[in-house]
Amino acid sequence: MDIGKDLLLEMYRAMVRIRLFEGKVRDLATANEIPGFVHVSIGEEASAAGVCAALRKTDRITSTHRGHGHLIAKGGRLAEMMAEIYGKRTGYCKGKGGSMHIVDFNLGILGANGIVGAGLPIATGSALAAVIAKRDDVTVCFFGDGASNEGTFHESLNLAAIWKLPVVYVCENNGFGEFTPMQTVTSVKDIAVRAQAYGIPGYVVDGNDVLEVYRYASEAVARARAGEGPTLLECKTYRWEGHVVGEQAFLGSGAYRTEQEINEWKARCPLVRFQKFAAESGKIDAAELKRIEEETAAELDAAVKFARESPLPAPSEVAEDVYV
Numbered sequence: 001m002d003i004g005k006d007l008l009l010e011m012y013r014a015m016v017r018i019r020l021f022e023g024k025v026r027d028l029a030t031a032n033e034i035p036g037f038v039h040v041s042i043g044e045e046a047s048a049a050g051v052c053a054a055l056r057k058t059d060r061i062t063s064t065h066r067g068h069g070h071l072i073a074k075g076g077r078l079a080e081m082m083a084e085i086y087g088k089r090t091g092y093c094k095g096k097g098g099s100m101h102i103v104d105f106n107l108g109i110l111g112a113n114g115i116v117g118a119g120l121p122i123a124t125g126s127a128l129a130a131v132i133a134k135r136d137d138v139t140v141c142f143f144g145d146g147a148s149n150e151g152t153f154h155e156s157l158n159l160a161a162i163w164k165l166p167v168v169y170v171c172e173n174n175g176f177g178e179f180t181p182m183q184t185v186t187s188v189k190d191i192a193v194r195a196q197a198y199g200i201p202g203y204v205v206d207g208n209d210v211l212e213v214y215r216y217a218s219e220a221v222a223r224a225r226a227g228e229g230p231t232l233l234e235c236k237t238y239r240w241e242g243h244v245v246g247e248q249a250f251l252g253s254g255a256y257r258t259e260q261e262i263n264e265w266k267a268r269c270p271l272v273r274f275q276k277f278a279a280e281s282g283k284i285d286a287a288e289l290k291r292i293e294e295e296t297a298a299e300l301d302a303a304v305k306f307a308r309e310s311p312l313p314a315p316s317e318v319a320e321d322v323y324v
């Protein structure tokens, strides 16, 4: 599959926006400038960028507690995301959702979610809703390897399979659920083989190669749109940062992985991989990539300024826009 230059640049821009945004969020959380728990996805950018590049605006996604990257790749605006993480009134949820509950229905973002595995039935229901409404939109469900051990995963895949729902399940297997290595709590080596239990296709994908992710996602999305039912993609990847920013406070002197392992995965950086592809294929100039990096840095600076200068919600608004 030949991927056009505009789309290549779009995928790189998505990865750069995620990388810079997440690095900034990590630094601001470490400095106690933003409240609450934040989970960043540095190192995992290619799965969000590659999958969302295969979607159109009316397609929908569900996300996770580690959701900033998915939202950004689906077109989320950095300023409103940052303001939401700051708890400001100008944020996506008027400051009442925070990092784990950012939503933008206009962009098909059905929400990040603090409940592990909760996106699976939401995505499945969204796909059913599209069928009932006779819309040919596809829903993508992002979730982690840990979530694939939840009942919601198995129930959702079964239902989507028998009803041939237009949904793509994207497992981002980063090797850990919090501080627990995946292989100590998961019955299979590859999550993708679980697709067999539900009679649907399942593929292991190099989750650090945005081009490979895009190719698999495009096929799965086309299948779903054509009414041929769901696909399970397992993007093998790794998170460079802790489970949550500041995880050392929970771990004390304990460690659940080695520096060597982290460094091995850093050597497989999805952005550097793309830069090498750009140079070797001769399709994209280094200057074009640099321009994207500079534009994104400026966009991020403006987003932080916007968030810092925005007002907090007034105490009188506490019961507005929430279920009470």
Ligand SMILES: Cc1ncc(C[n+]2csc(CCOP(=O)(O)OP(=O)(O)O)c2C)c(N)n1
Residues within 6 Å of the ligand: 065, 066, 114, 115, 116, 117, 143, 144, 145, 146, 147, 148, 174, 176, 177, 178, 243
């Ligand atoms: C239903 C539920 N159980 C447990 C938790 C606590 N928890 C938060 S993140 C997490 C690990 C999830 O691992 P995974 O799905 O692999 O995603 P990752 O953090 O690796 O991106 C757990 C157990 C939760 N938020 N919700």
